[in-house]
Amino acid sequence: xxxxxxxxxxxxxxxxxxxxxxxxxxxxxxxxxxxxxxxxxxxxxxxxxxxxxxxxxxxxxxxxxxxxxxxxxxxxxxxxxxxxxxxxxxxxxxxxxxxxxxxxxxxxxxxxxxxxxxxxxxxxxxxxxxxxxxxxxxxxxxxxxxxxxxxxxxxxxxxxxxxxxxxxxxxxxxxxxxxxxxxxxxxxxxxxxxxxxxxxxxxxxxxxxxxxxxxxxxxxxxxxxxxxxxxxxxxxxxxxxxxxxxxxxxxxxxxxxxxxxxxxxxxxxxxxxxxxxxxxxxxxxxxxxxxxxxxxxxxxxxxxxxxxxxxxxxxxxxxxxxxxxxxxxxxxxxxxxxxxxxxxxxxxxxxxxxxxxxxxxxxxxxxxxxxxxxx
Numbered sequence: 001x002x003x004x005x006x007x008x009x010x011x012x013x014x015x016x017x018x019x020x021x022x023x024x025x026x027x028x029x030x031x032x033x034x035x036x037x038x039x040x041x042x043x044x045x046x047x048x049x050x051x052x053x054x055x056x057x058x059x060x061x062x063x064x065x066x067x068x069x070x071x072x073x074x075x076x077x078x079x080x081x082x083x084x085x086x087x088x089x090x091x092x093x094x095x096x097x098x099x100x101x102x103x104x105x106x107x108x109x110x111x112x113x114x115x116x117x118x119x120x121x122x123x124x125x126x127x128x129x130x131x132x133x134x135x136x137x138x139x140x141x142x143x144x145x146x147x148x149x150x151x152x153x154x155x156x157x158x159x160x161x162x163x164x165x166x167x168x169x170x171x172x173x174x175x176x177x178x179x180x181x182x183x184x185x186x187x188x189x190x191x192x193x194x195x196x197x198x199x200x201x202x203x204x205x206x207x208x209x210x211x212x213x214x215x216x217x218x219x220x221x222x223x224x225x226x227x228x229x230x231x232x233x234x235x236x237x238x239x240x241x242x243x244x245x246x247x248x249x250x251x252x253x254x255x256x257x258x259x260x261x262x263x264x265x266x267x268x269x270x271x272x273x274x275x276x277x278x279x280x281x282x283x284x285x286x287x288x289x290x291x292x293x294x295x296x297x298x299x300x301x302x303x304x305x306x307x308x309x310x311x312x313x314x315x316x317x318x319x320x321x322x323x324x325x326x327x328x329x330x331x332x333x334x335x336x337x338x339x340x341x342x343x344x345x346x347x348x349x350x351x352x353x354x355x356x357x358x359x360x361x362x363x364x365x366x367x368x369x370x371x372x373x374x375x
């Protein structure tokens with residue numbers, strides 16, 4: 001076992017909580033088979049990033065959106081991809097969609113941060129604050145701060161839980177050790193991401209949102225260590241093997257680092273391959289869209305909007321106007337032209353507050369493609 005139990009009290013009764021060993025004392029001696037798996041994962045993650053075209057921002061945003069949807073799905077929150085894209089423009093479209101959009105915003109911020117500085121405990125707290133800013137079930141003092149109460153996973157209390165997480169007084173030391181491990185450069189990136197994620201989930205430092213913060217941490221590590229344009233969408237692969245994920249975390253807690261890292265390397269490899277497939281599928285879709293516009297004059301704004309759609313699969317005339325530096329009237333005309341060619345269609349999200357009559361448009365072929373890909 002890679003840790004020890006300590007006694008805790010819960011409503012006058014005794015329970016046993018698990019405190020993981022610091023990462024500085026963990027044995028990371030991996031088998032040759034696992035080392036090969038991590039090397040393959042690194043190569044595929046880099047290839048997926050390298051496959052992004054010169055104008056990569058839109059596709060990178062699309063990948064992150066799929067990652068956010070999958071990460072939220074793991075937590076039991078689902079929202080149509082189109083509604084999520086709408087929530088990025090207007091957070092009133094629905095609670096679930098806004099919740100997923102917050103996940104996307106934090107993932108984007110973390111990737112930017114990865115390129116500019118090392119990790120600090122406060123970085124994790126900032127991610128948590130942004131992710132949980134709309135949480136109504138958490139007390140305000142637990143948003144963006146470690147929990148001050150005993151936590152557990154599974155069951156109704158520490159008395160019948162699957163795992164009783166470390167008592168609050170251990171959290172600062174465990175997080176400091178975790179951050180020191182994440183900032184090391186003498187461990188390969190996939191092993192580092194696997195171990196850091198598992199340790200974070202065992203620590204479970206927050207009252208809620210630990211899974212999402214832990215998956216953002218994976219993206220941060222892979223981006224920083226591998227110098228990626230965009231990290232592979234690991235949550236998409238985790239969501240497809242929930243049983244393997246939970247079993248792997250249990251093995252890690254029992255000291256089976258090798259098996260956990262090998263499973264995680266398979267996730268990263270699969271995510272890298274999926275990235276490549278999605279990039280090619282989106283590029284093929286854009287070529288077919290361009291073919292539909294044959295005969296439209298070359299300088300028409302509608303042609304330029306095609307490049308916007310991966311970044312904004314839901315958009316309004318003002319979105320086009322701002323992005324292309326044209327008038328809102330020109331933006332509306334471009335969208336109507338695309339609608340006439342079956343590329344976009346009028347869109348109304350599942351829920352939308354009154355008093356917001358602006359018309360939105362949806363590239364449904366694109367959202368259907370990404371939704372099918374992320375299952």
